[in-house]
Amino acid sequence: MSDISKPEDQARTGGSFLYNQGFRSIAYQVLLGGVLAYLAWTLYANVNANLERQGIATGWDFLNTSSGFDIGESVIEYSAADTYGKALLAGILNTIRVALFGIFFATILGVFMGIARVSKNWLLSTLASWYVEICRNVPVVLHVIFWGTVIHLLPSPRKAMVPFEGAFIMNRGVVMPFPVYDPAYPWVGAAFVAAILGVVFLNKWAQRRREQTGQYISTLWAGLGILIGLPAAVWIAFGAPLVWDVPALRGFNFQGGLQLSPEFVALLIGITVYTAAFIAEIVRSGIQSVPSGQIEAARAVGLRPSFIMRYVTMPQALRVIIPPTASQYLSLTKNSSLGVLIGYPDLVNIGNTTLNQTGQAVEAIAIMMVVYLAISIVISTFMNVYNRLVAIKER
């Protein structure tokens, strides 16, 4: 190496190790790290000095002081007398709640629309492509505001729409019957989890048996039986407790049952409908990414359509579908912060109020950033694990 570099180069740099690639890449990283650390420190010192000059408190003590504001809806017990910390927690839970439901419904709607788009049924595929084109070309903000407006145009509680007995849709949101809590329910839930594990083992067993004997055993009915039967058996063992809390109109409002606020419903529909359009496109392109030759080869060896879907098309399509779907889930979660526009008390909403009341902008924003970061990391970890489970080991 040294005999290639010119003598004056050597004189100036003082040695050929500077031309070593490994050394250089480490040096650049150390340099970059140093610059970043310096910038962060200056920023921190500056902000601190300014805040001190303006007499604004720093630190996390405010989390333990009473917030004095109410929250429209909360998963946990909360009142104005509670602390900022608890208010923020309520906001975090509201964000997680709307994001989880959004991901769930957007996936169902998106997969359905994506499959509809490639279906041979002309009407279905046309409707699906209209849906996709309209929904993904309108900014998500407008979706949220649109549904926020629509829901307030619905009839008042007295004239509420009744989709089925006991459920009401109106400008105050959606209410529906809900089972009254019973000590048996956690056990039923545990039984359900156990049933899921049971089904996993059942499938493993059936596959091993198929490999050994060649017998194909359909686990569909047995699996469904376990999934429904086991929780049902536990429920019945507890005496089958079930009392429906049916909402009833008292004065101007409904009491009891499951109550979904208009803000929650509007935000959920807005982000679901928007994200589902993107998921539909992802699913469509995933299915279409599998070359037709693959399906022909599978047909030529005599595989049935359901086997082709399961062993040939899906494994190859999922590889294309999962990574962009994971980023749609992340977008949906972040887009849920638009709830602030229609008054849904999500993390950003409550974070903002906290910031305004305490003036502790740095801390409030830091909390919001860290929470979104954490949620995102959890989602992408889940999706990565799932991806590894279904993805094909290749190369």
Add this chain to the structure above:
Amino acid sequence: MNEQTPDTNSNTAADTAAIHLVDVNKWYGDFQALIDINLSVKQGERVVVCGPSGSGKSTMIRCINRLEHHQRGQIIVDGIELTDNLKNIEAVRSEVGMVFQSFNLFPHMRVIDNLTLAPMLVRKMPKAEAEALAMGYLERVQIPEQAYKYPGQLSGGQQQRVAIARSLCMQPRIMLFDEPTSALDPEMIKEVLDVMVELAKEGMTMIVVTHEMGFAKTVADTMVFMDQAEIVEIATPDIFFTKPKNERTQLFLDQILTH
């Protein structure tokens, strides 16, 4: 059909036709891709089909395992008529293997899994048995050492040999080849043709669409020339290559043999 035809392969020559096409017509929309196709292939017979691009060669053999469906006429494979009846289609497909120009191996499965998939799912074969079968065929196509690789890690010639082995694992009585060497580099063509020659020697009923005339001369019992959706000429290789009846055949042969 009942009279004695001179056949090099008299031990497997039965008087039942393995494949029987009667007045087969097929349209893609308004475009007619097959016109009154009549062809009868005996058990153990080797048929080589050639003709200019777009003449309907692929369409014809794809109709034989119902990758395409014909609108008029009759196709009978091993005594089973191809109609909309799904049972019949399934039965025919498990008797007929097909090898494609572009291999079409499943890229997400190892070679061995490509081979065992159909025997396990269609023939309900235990895994161990299917794997033994698969290894046997991989040895016959001379690449047992590639069993645990993925298709993407193999050369084109190796991939096509895996594709042949995959079809053979269903133990078909008939094999269809649609230009199996057209996507291959010249140095790999021979290794694939060698495998096909071996198959032919073992008495497999074969229809091969190819422009490899050397292969045709060594292997074919019957030559078929197609042009513009029709079968123009059916003849033994001797006659086909020396004194074809139809001038279109002559013209085509002049073209490809001068290359």
